[in-house]
Amino acid sequence: MTAISNPGTPDAPGPVSLALHGRTALVTGAASGIGRACARRLAAAGATVRAVDRDAAGLTALADGLPAGTPGTVEPLPLDLTDLDAAERVAAGSDVLVNNAGIQLVRPIEDFPPEVFHEVLTVMLEAPFRLLRGALPHMYRQGWGRIVNVSSVHGLRASPFKSAYVAAKHGLEGLSKTAALEGAAHGVTSNCVNPGYVRTPLVERQIADQAAAHGIPEERVLTEVLLVDSALKRLIEPEEVAEAVAFLCTPQASYMTGASLALDGGWTAH
Numbered sequence: 001m002t003a004i005s006n007p008g009t010p011d012a013p014g015p016v017s018l019a020l021h022g023r024t025a026l027v028t029g030a031a032s033g034i035g036r037a038c039a040r041r042l043a044a045a046g047a048t049v050r051a052v053d054r055d056a057a058g059l060t061a062l063a064d065g066l067p068a069g070t071p072g073t074v075e076p077l078p079l080d081l082t083d084l085d086a087a088e089r090v091a092a093g094s095d096v097l098v099n100n101a102g103i104q105l106v107r108p109i110e111d112f113p114p115e116v117f118h119e120v121l122t123v124m125l126e127a128p129f130r131l132l133r134g135a136l137p138h139m140y141r142q143g144w145g146r147i148v149n150v151s152s153v154h155g156l157r158a159s160p161f162k163s164a165y166v167a168a169k170h171g172l173e174g175l176s177k178t179a180a181l182e183g184a185a186h187g188v189t190s191n192c193v194n195p196g197y198v199r200t201p202l203v204e205r206q207i208a209d210q211a212a213a214h215g216i217p218e219e220r221v222l223t224e225v226l227l228v229d230s231a232l233k234r235l236i237e238p239e240e241v242a243e244a245v246a247f248l249c250t251p252q253a254s255y256m257t258g259a260s261l262a263l264d265g266g267w268t269a270h
């Protein structure tokens with residue numbers, strides 16, 4: 001796997017103002033990429049972060065690698081989210097839930113293994129439903145909660161060869177909106193963030209598959225496949241997505257619910 005260089009990345013702007021002292025935030029897929037950035041960001045806001053991932057070593061690295069002076073904490077909770085009962089149990093008592101864990105396979109429908117389709121839907125749609133079931137009773141009791149679903153531009157648009165991923169993300173959009181309608185009376189908001197391509201291992205891993213599926217060399221995948229519909233010709237950084245997640249947890253975002261916040265470099269402007 002080659003790390004993708006990303007020319008044109010702007011200097012990091014200052015963080016949005018967010019205080020989560022005394023709050024518990026559960027982040028799934030926290031060992032890598034966007035989830036890792038979200039866990040670090042919410043801990044920086046003072047939260048006790050319950051970091052869920054099947055990658056136990058990655059969770060330990062996350063917890064051990066928190067910057068000195070981080071006001072919050074990270075509690076590693078190794079778990080495979082295909083264990084749906086365990087997923088529902090682990091979410092109990094969370095004030096903030098970030099549904100982020102995801103997997104990808106790039107393959108035409110006729111070659112797409114049905115068992116992988118099932119796994120993608122389980123991890124990326126059914127587990128978020130079960131995590132919501134686990135988390136909402138506590139949020140409703142206290143009259144406050146924040147659900148952030150890490151969807152994708154693929155929750156709003158399709159691409160060829162990603163049937164399971166696109167189906168799961170479109171389903172997550174519906175789940176998020178339904179949670180928004182049900183949670184409104186209880187002080188709970190539910191929103192999606194919809195990144196275009198983010199510079200994470202999930203994207204780096206699909207370069208070879210995309211090259212094979214489209215019949216082009218790997219070095220042409222970034223410009224001719226991944227960024228072809230993006231007006232901004234760079235990948236977004238995981239920290240930029242985490243900042244949007246943080247914003248959705250601020251008091252300033254309390255009227256935002258049922259929304260899908262595109263971070264897609266203009267892709268869906270087409």
Ligand SMILES: NC(=O)c1ccc[n+]([C@@H]2O[C@H](COP(=O)([O-])OP(=O)(O)OC[C@H]3O[C@@H](n4cnc5c(N)ncnc54)[C@H](O)[C@@H]3O)[C@@H](O)[C@H]2O)c1
Pocket residue numbers: 028029030031032033034035052053054055058079080081082100101102103123150151152153194195196197198199200201202203
């Ligand atoms: N990278 C992108 O370009 C991009 C764009 C839009 C949306 N997203 C979404 O962002 C989310 C995170 O993606 P990423 O790019 O950070 O990926 P990543 O591969 O870097 O991280 C995903 C994490 O999820 C974990 N995970 C996967 N299956 C799991 C399971 N069954 N149980 C527990 N943990 C599991 C992995 O171990 C990994 O740590 C995904 O939902 C993805 O669809 C990514």
